[in-house]
Amino acid sequence: MIIVRSRRLALGVTLMVSALVTVPVGIPASASTPVKAATAQDPKILRIGVTQAVDSLNPFISITRTGTDILRSQFEFLTTYSQGSMTPEGTLAEKWETSDDKLTWKFHFRKDVKWSDGEPVTAKDAAFTFNKMLDDEVARTANGSYVAQWESVEATDDQTLVIKTKVPQATMEALDIPIVPEHIWSKLADIGAEATYPMVGSGPYYITEFKEAQFTKMKANKNYWRGAPKIDELHFIYYRNADAAVTALQSGQIDLVNRLTPQQFDALKNDPNVALNNAQNRRFNEIVINPGAATNDGTPIGDGNPALKDVKLRQAIAQAIDSKTLVDKVWGGYATEGAGYIPPVFADFAWQPSGKQVRKFDLDAANKALDAAGYKKKGDDGIRLDKTGKPMNFRLLAHAEANLDETAGPFVKGWLKDIGIGITLEPVSDDQVNEDTTRGDFDLAFSGWNANPDPDYVLSLQTCANRPNAEGKGGTPDSFLCDKTYDNLYKKQLSEFDRDKRIDLVKQMQSRLYDQATTVILGYDNALEAYNKKAFEGFPLQPADKGVIMNQQGYWGYYGATPAGEGPVPVYGENGENTATGDGTTEAAADDGGNTGLILGIVGGVIVILLIGGLLVMRGRRKTAEDRE
């Protein structure tokens, strides 16, 4: 039994013990109600967790997904994609027409659209933006591909914009270029300089603060021409560690998060506060096989293994990859099995192989096919020899830390080993993958693209013309395919205005691609998102049926964000007006009274108490020691 003589010592010990007791009791009590307090006066904030850092918030420079997503809410384009069906609808441009030769486009601007500082938005702002891009190459960094074939841009008056192009350009109805206010940006000496905040914009929100690698804050634009959004602020918060973002969602630190992995998605299934969105995505994932990379005039480039020029070898490789297993193991079932080049979300253009053309996953058949093609197996390690007698070991280029690449890589390696082909996995940075694939320095590589409602862009990736020029620039090659049949079909569909005929041509192209096997479609993964349903009623999805909330081709998800109790969630028609009626409201979130402050107070208090207690104990003991002397 310890007899404590010193009062100080006793006080110290008591404080420490009481602190240690309070903590386990106090903190869980306040942490069990994770919804952040929201009184009537507090601004309504939507806090979004993003796992990709913003490179820049200058609309002429930014190319990251996160950056462009933010800028889409900041600046209107001439047109946007509707919420329901993802067709172009006018925003700044109310209507437009084109000449018979399709080389002259006239856009008629909507009246009464204002910048967030009150100034009117006119055609002159658009003319300034586009002309800047034509004159200054720095301004072409992000979206230069749209204006590459333009001849001139002119605002004939405040409400009319005339653009002349050198060749007919299909994308004129959907120019994804942020229009900036001339009265502010014309004063900048360097168009690529960092923006100043708050940033004047024409979209539903404008950026007020940007702390790199931390967060971006946006405020609602009260002057927005469609009407101000329901919420007051939009915060994009950066998480280097994706799990940290999910944990933050679970504990109410953020409200919305996307790009979940299947594990994270499943882990959130049982959380009563979280609503999940399993959305069909417009992305296809593939492995490209180097069929002999060359520049657009036919000069070979890169160090791809020449054995892969044989289409039979490529077909055997394609047959040895099981999309069904990948859907299950890589995407946890949240994906669709691979088939044609165009993702099934675009039901019209999507294609499936049938009959004799189908290449089912079959290792035996692949082995037989390789035997028949003359690729003998060596003795010991079972690796086949190519036609020149060298063992076939190929490199598989992968994006490090990407869910697909990291998980599917070992499967592909295992399957190909069983048909006698050695694979070395090469996970490298995203930039390295881009570089190596552009230079043709690869054998196999993971790749993938987001398709648009109009399939022209992704189809063009596989044409001969898409290969880079002699300096290695001028194209974003995918698989370096150069096939006459494919190219002819491409030209035909580009100028085919009969939709059904065009669909048929596109399907023929996909069939050709399937046979050429320079790309192996692995699957179409879904977009997995989650949000706090106690804090938010919901968000407009795009497309309206099974669509996504974030990274839309538009801003509907953010614009129509509806806090709990303020329903119904808007549904925007083909002209952008809200057509939702009725009373789809849930209970408003209970008011919890600032529990974060409570936690902080307890933590801070405990630390202080421990420190004081510790000091007292130390001094008490010394005193006692001295007393004893």
Place this chain on the structure above:
Amino acid sequence: MTTPSPRALAWRRRGAAFAAGWREFAKQRTGLVGLGVLVVIVLLALLAPVLTDQENLDVTKATGGRMESPSWEFLLGTDRAGRSVLLLTLWSARISLTVGLVATLISVAIGTVIGILAAHFGRWVSAGLMRVTDFFLVLPSLVLAIALSSVLERGVGTIILAIGLTSWPAAARLVRAQTLTIEARPYIERSKALGGGHFHVISKHVLPAVAPLVFVNTTLAVGSAIVSESTLSFLGLGDPDPMRPSWGSMLRSAWLDSAMIAGAWWYLLPPGIAIGIVVLAFTMCGRALESVLNPRLREG
């Protein structure tokens, strides 16, 4: 009766010293425990191909479900692809231990050579070498290791090189200090007076005297090298071959597969615990060895 040759005498003396040292070492309980643990783990690692089939590391052959919790079939549960975590942990020991040992041997070798040279030759050589040593000591070695790993091809060899090239300064300083002490002793002077050249003095006198300290240093350094390997693998610089896992790459997979969120403690804990146990064992051995050399540090 023939008198044993001087060399035989020397070896006999060394043998007796070794036996005495071992007795002293055996008196320390912690050292024995550490040694025992290490022996068990090394045996398990070496016998892995005999006890289990490496083919089961192939994801296409995995039989378990995704991240199943431990059961009788999978004692430590499964990973994301359905492979046994126990199997992974066992096979990872081979890579982690190999990297740790080889990297340390390289760093100690470099450090010993530089330390001895710096102490032996003194003046300009010493100043120059010590400047280089201080420079490498002061450099944020993780940054240097990452940079090296991104220049060279990814894999086990690069990691070994990166760790070896950045860990030698500590050994160098240690060996230099010890060599200075040794060379101040009279018998070295005598040897030099008798005409012993640099090589003779170093190989016959300095090296044997420095050896015990180097041995202690090595033991302690292996633990640190294993942790370094796990850090570099975690950051994505290790061997991407799924058939050759290491504890660090297992932790990386657990990280990427959201084991934390999924509550898959069996996926997250074993590699870290394994690292902790092995490093602790090496450290305990090292400290016991250290007190064999330095009586004042002995317990009790």
Place this chain on the structure above:
Amino acid sequence: MSDILIPTEEALAEVPPPTRGGGTVRYVLTKIGGGLISFALVIVLGFLLFRALPGNVIATMTRGRPATPEMIAQLEDEYGLNDSLWQQFLTYVGNLLHGDLGNSYIFRVPVLQKIEERLWPTVLLVGVATLISVALGLWLGTRSGWRRGSRFDRVSTGVALTLWSTPTFWLGMLLLAGTTGLFPTAGLVYSDTPPDFFSQAVDMAHHLVLPTITLVAVTYAQYQLVMRSSLIEEMGADYLTTARAKGLRDDQVRRKHAVPNALLPTVTLVFLHLGFVIAGAITTETVFSWPGLGLLTYDALRVHDLPLLQGTFVVLAGAVIFMNVIADLLYRVLDPRVRAS
């Protein structure tokens, strides 16, 4: 990158031999001169190392966007990539002396600006963690060294060794998993904290807790063990026996004599280990999304952003060198053998 538990011999071997007072000026100049030479080496090494990184730097910059041959030529000219290596080096050093570290490829802003933005979160994290580690390590080391063999000694040494043996990032992940919801999982402050100083400071402290605990847990062991060993060494010294014989209390003997003398190797250690602590900061910042210099370095390495890499490398290494020079100078001041003379 962790380092070894330095045996006491080595720790004590780092003590520079005491010299008479007149050598102070020469000592200071030598140390500062040495630091400058090391820094120059850092610059050269940094330049060579990162220039050797694979990849076409222009390709990295123009990443996937169509770039005309004229654009490429102009960029190559702008970044001096057509000059010889020697010429590039001279330009680099020249710019460095003007404080111009170039522009980051990804962020399109001056490297110096990026470093300034990210510097102080790392300083905060490393500084707080070091202070706590040193205090904790010294206190534990003193107590366990003084009462050698006691249960306290064995338990605290065991705990220290165990924590030192675990990888930093793993500890961080466990902490995150174990404290779900209690602490913020990422960043410096919440985005919706009121902007007044007090709220921001409290919020930042809240965010600092987990990363600091992680960093402290793996660094304090070194200090504890060295303090313990050097205290044990000291306790065998003659002058202490004399002091005790003269009737001084244990407590006073410890406080006034043994501890200050045993402090010296530990002090040197603190500065020497800054490089190691910075390495720990890189992994900690990754796990906790702490927007500091460590994370910047790692991310720059992943995308081969050369100017940014060279900049952070120079700054980090320079800081450590600077700290070491300070340590050497401080040593001179603290060494009782010099003060006594």
